[in-house]
Amino acid sequence: MPFEPDSLPHEVELPNRKFGKLPNRTLLSASNRIKCILSIDYGTTYTGISYVFSNESELNDIATVQTWPGDGRDRDFEWKTPTVIAYGSENNFQGVKWGFMVEPGMKSYSWTKLLLDKNAPKGKYDDPTLTNIVRKGMMELPKGKSAQQVCEDYLREVRNFVFARLDKENGADFMKLTPMECWITVPATWLDEAQDATREAAKGAGFASRSMDSINVIPEPEAAAICALKKLTAPGAPDSLKAGEDIMICDCGGGTVDLTTYSVTATYPLLDFEELVVGEGGKCGATYIDRNLHTLMTTRFGESFKKLDPKKTGPGSKFMQSFERVKRDFPKGFDKEKGIGPLKLVSKNPAHYDDDDGTVKLSLADMQSLFDPVISQVIALVKAQVQEASKLNHDIDRIVLVGGFGDSPYLFEKLGAWCKTNGGIKLICPPAPQAAIARGAALRGLAGTAPSLKKQRRHYGYEVGRTFDEGVDDATKAYIDPFLDQEDQRRIQEMVWKIAKGENVTTKTVRSQSLYFTHKEGSSSFTQTVELYSCNLDTAPLSVEHERVVQVGEIKVDYSEVDLNTLESTYKDGKKCYKMEFDVRIEFGAVKGILVFSSWIGKRQVGTASLSFAK
Ligand SMILES: Nc1ncnc2c1ncn2[C@@H]1O[C@H](COP(=O)(O)OP(=O)(O)OP(=O)(O)O)[C@@H](O)[C@H]1O
Ligand SMILES: [Mg+2]
Structure with a gap:
């Protein structure tokens, strides 16, 4: 037990x-x-x-x-x-x-x-x-x-x-x-x-x-994968998954579509699977179909629609509930046209509005125009994962659709057609695909089921001083490091990425590094911070000022209990300076699912992560 x-x-x-x-x-x-x-x-x-x-x-x-x-x-x-x-x-x-x-x-x-x-x-x-x-x-x-x-x-x-x-x-x-x-x-x-x-x-x-x-x-997507893979490898499962298969889990929700691709390395008695390529995702879930409807309504009815109270047109309104029912079944039972509403419009557009019923008319082509841009995004995401896998000489064997939008018959039809012409990938949508995420997450806690290897989704690192390069670096950004053992003691700050996007991560993946800073005699502050950054570009920039570099938190280093007399020291501008050495440690695969980072002086922990996001 x-x-x-x-x-x-x-x-x-x-x-x-x-x-x-x-x-x-x-x-x-x-x-x-x-x-x-x-x-x-x-x-x-x-x-x-x-x-x-x-x-x-x-x-x-x-x-x-x-x-x-x-x-x-x-x-x-x-x-x-x-x-x-x-x-x-x-x-x-x-x-x-x-x-x-x-x-x-x-x-x-x-x-x-x-x-x-x-x-x-x-x-x-x-x-x-x-x-x-x-x-x-x-x-x-x-x-x-x-x-x-x-x-x-x-x-x-x-x-x-x-x-x-x-x-x-x-x-x-x-x-x-x-x-x-x-x-x-x-x-x-x-x-x-x-x-x-x-x-x-x-x-x-x-x-x-x-x-x-x-x-x-x-x-x-990891929770969804745990649920889907467990189901497909259970004894007696129809068309069960075999070791060696590559499988993509496509979680299509309301806001986001999230994809992960795994290689199954063992199925029974113990399921083992590894992430094959860096997962991808986008904010292109089913609510975008709703928003496309709003755009269409504004185009067709202008102010008459725009000026309506959001209570009448927003999520949860009778109008949107009526659209939801049509959307969920589409294209099942959809002949030429369907009316959604009721919605009171001062309409001058009888081609698209039934004044007697107070309903908006949507044709088959209208419905397709609402779905198609969103489905194109989903297919683009799937295609990108298939291509990434093929770079590693892996062919995806099947795709599992989960999430509420994953239940859409139209998505299944469109993606199914794409799968057929792209290597004959099997497409499946298990029963209750909307529940897969919560059930998978519970299973993660219950049985510890988790991918044994994951691909890092973004780079993580911090700025460290490197020696100044005359003629290349900007002298106004340089600073003096009195402990630098050379004539020109200038340094310049640059990003050091401790883990790269695409690197393999297990629960034991830890990166640590010894660093130091200078403590000036007389200074009353005995804490320093190391800021941690991430970047999801394929190639991470060296400058922290790059627009795609995001701060994820800071590590505090508290050295108030360190006896300064035990530290290496030197003089700068007549002031005594101490070389305060410490180690930074970042755990990437922590079970808690969050980054764990800490600072150490010798064997003593002197600081933990203090996440300080700009709200
Ligand atoms: N059969 C269907 N066809 C099309 N869309 C559907 C269908 N069933 C549910 N949806 C849509 O799926 C969404 C709900 O799915 P789900 O519960 O997976 O999303 P979510 O968890 O709320 O969103 P996210 O995971 O993106 O934060 C809603 O936008 C709903 O309109
Ligand atoms: Mg969801």
């Missing part, structure tokens, strides 16, 4: 658990206590939760919340609940409504996730209209709240609902003593800053709020 130690120092008596497969005993020692593994797939449009207890072992043991509160559901069971929140202060009710409780016509906030990564440089596969959405009023934030705060407010409601359910199923007393291991999923393409903001929001919302709890981050 995959028990793991936890941090509780003393033994405790647990009440009998009412449900599940808990072994028949009442006293468990603190070192092998059952824990609850809970995953949160906070999506742009929908949020999902899965959970499992550590005495279980299979994908099938993982529970996924399907009965969400609210009247807005189409069906009794939904894999996810809408990522939308409405505040009572802006509507006519007390407190907060979220998910399916939010009704059309309420002032509400959706797609907030797209704003969490707003500082990211525009990617090759991002939808070009992304920057317009805030301006167009399709996305807003409440006055005085940041995207992270809205995310936190929403996740707090989700947490309270799910925790109440766990209490009900297992007993509140049992849950009180059960450590919680949370896994929150984030797009793999996101900046560390946005990943950290999501994690902080989940923490602020009360996930992993007790000292015995923990919170980890996992990239969405």
Whole structure:
């Protein structure tokens, strides 16, 4: 049984658990206590939760919340609940409504996730209209709240609902003593800053709020891959995956499309897989189809559409709900035309508007024009991964579509046609593709299933002084290093990339380096910082000022307890200078899913990461 130690120092008596497969005993020692593994797939449009207890072992043991509160559901069971929140202060009710409780016509906030990564440089596969959405009023934030705060407010409601359910199923007393291991999923393409903001929001919302709890981050496509690969390698799985196969997982969500490609090296009894090429992704999910509809509406109806209240036209409105139903089935059952609405338009355009029904008419060609640009982006992403794999002499054997948009019959048809003419790649979409991300993340926590080798998605490094190059370097940027053992003691700062994009990363990948700085006698400051940067260009620049170099945090070095007399020293301008040596250490494959970086003087840790993103 995959028990793991936890941090509780003393033994405790647990009440009998009412449900599940808990072994028949009442006293468990603190070192092998059952824990609850809970995953949160906070999506742009929908949020999902899965959970499992550590005495279980299979994908099938993982529970996924399907009965969400609210009247807005189409069906009794939904894999996810809408990522939308409405505040009572802006509507006519007390407190907060979220998910399916939010009704059309309420002032509400959706797609907030797209704003969490707003500082990211525009990617090759991002939808070009992304920057317009805030301006167009399709996305807003409440006055005085940041995207992270809205995310936190929403996740707090989700947490309270799910925790109440766990209490009900297992007993509140049992849950009180059960450590919680949370896994929150984030797009793999996101900046560390946005990943950290999501994690902080989940923490602020009360996930992993007790000292015995923990919170980890996992990239969405990796979670999706764990679920898909586990399913395809389970004993008795139809057309099961063989060792040696190369498989691409294509997570098509509402906001992002994220791709990863793996080589399967072993299937049973232990699944082992390695990332084959650097994964790719773009902000080109299904919400871009919605935005294309808005553009089309503005073109056709001008001010008559534009001046309508966002409550009537924004995400969650009756109009968009009606479009959602048409979008999900397209092109199944679509003959020549469909009406969406109701929407009151002062229309002078009867070719596209039915005045009697108050519906907007969409033709087959209209629908294609809304989908096609988004699908082209997805195919471009897939093509790029196939080409990268082929550079390594690997042919992709199959592509697995997951995520809500992954369920689209039109996407399947279009991508399927592309696969057929490009080497006959098999395309599959498993049942419940929308739930794959949360289930995979829970499985990661439960069984430790993870790729044994990953490809680094971006370069990471910091600036270090190198010797000044006369005639090449800018003398105004040079500084004197009194410990430089040569006549010209000038140095110039330059990026040193400690890990490169595309490099192999395992859980043990650590990079460290000895560095020093100068402490001047009389200085009252005994801390220094090393700023850590990343860059996702293929070739990283040497200058920190390059627009694609992004700061990801800083490492503090606290040397207040170091006896300066033990250090090497010299004189500069009549002042004594000490050479303060230390080591920087960066762990790239940490299980927590975040970068772990620290500074050391000898064997003593003198600083840890202090993530200080510009908000
Ligand atoms: N059958 C379908 N055809 C087309 N689009 C669909 C279909 N089913 C769901 N969608 C769209 O997929 C999106 C929801 O998918 P999912 O839950 O995977 O996204 P998400 O997790 O919210 O987004 P992201 O992962 O990008 O943050 C919505 O935009 C929805 O309109
Ligand atoms: Mg998603």
